[in-house]
């Protein structure tokens with residue numbers, strides 16, 4: 056393009072293009088021990104996820120976990136793998152497309168996974184290449200935790216740090232009590248009741264984290280409680296009709312409780328025959344919901360005398376969820392999300408050369 060006088064305006068004389076980065080945890084590239092090992096090494100090597108001193112943790116990770124756990128997990132991933140690959144990634148792509156459709160082509164939407172691919176770095180680059188200078192980072196974690204949300208923010212900052220011209224950044228740190236989130240969860244439960252009849256008990260299962268995190272100030276536990284209370288209130292449930300529990304703990308330390316598997320045993324023993332189970336902390340179905348809760352805990356419940364644990368899918372790429380994500384993505388730049396011109400030449404090397412020659 057010719058360096059016209061219009062292109063010589065500084066970019067800040069006109070509104071800048073917004074972009075949205077949605078992020079989730081990540082998943083292996085294949086349901087094989089090798090791919091799972093690569094993924095777990097990155098995930099469990101993150102000091103925000105496992106806070107133990109490196110000198111203590113690395114020998115455990117490399118000596119005891121990485122040689123054995125991937126083989127065990129290959130079987131579990133095999134049970135949930137789809138033609139489109141890992142559910143978490145396939146659903147993530149559908150969420151990206153649905154959000155893109157809602158925000159319009161002038162606001163590019165990218166998907167980044169904190170561990171594995173597509174990386175947060177590649178997602179940020181996609182947005183920058185499309186001219187986005189104001190980036191909304193929206194981790195798909197309703198309840199903030201340093202073990203998840205913070206790791207996404209950190210990956211964004213790590214990628215941006217060496218850049219000369221930083222984009223403007225907005226971090227969405229959660230939406231555990233957003234009315235549209237609670238309403239979407241309630242609607243999906245009511246739809247499940249309409250289709251399958253009402254179970255005797257509603258189990259709300261959230262991913263656990265070590266109690267140590269709570270003691271050090273992680274707000275996650277309180278946000279899970281709040282989501283669950285709001286959801287029960289929205290559904291008009293009495294205290295004895297629902298239970299909040301925490302799933303997916305690993306290792307020997309104390310994790311947030313009550314543990315989902317323990318609650319399921321207790322419910323079966325107390326004569327409950329049907330459980331409706333929902334995992335409100337998971338924005339997309341994944342290993343922890345499809346294999347652990349739906350398959351494994353379903354089996355455990357039946358073995359303990361229950362009849363059926365009916366898993367209610369995550370909000371995934373449903374319309375209500377995408378409307379909610381669009382609302383969250385728009386909020387930080389409410390006024391400037393409207394289609395806006397961009398200055399495509401601002402970082403164009405030819406233009407920089409032209410400008411510096413004049414100095």
Ligand SMILES: C=CC1=C(C)c2cc3[nH]c(cc4nc(cc5[nH]c(cc1n2)c(C)c5CCC(=O)O)C(CCC(=O)O)=C4C)c(C)c3C=C
Nearest residue numbers: 080081082083104143200202203262263264265341342343
């Ligand atoms: C070891 C510490 C872990 C913490 C702390 C933790 C927190 C946490 N995780 C999620 C969401 C997901 N976790 C998933 C799998 C998974 N999580 C851990 C460990 C911790 N998670 C491991 C080792 C694994 C791999 C599987 C396993 O070994 O059981 C997934 C699913 C990934 C997939 O491929 O489908 C999600 C999603 C949250 C929300 C959270 C804290 C709030």
Ligand SMILES: [Fe+2]
Nearest residue numbers: 080262303343
């Ligand atoms: Fe996890």
Ligand SMILES: [Fe+2]
Nearest residue numbers: 303304343347
């Ligand atoms: Fe797990």
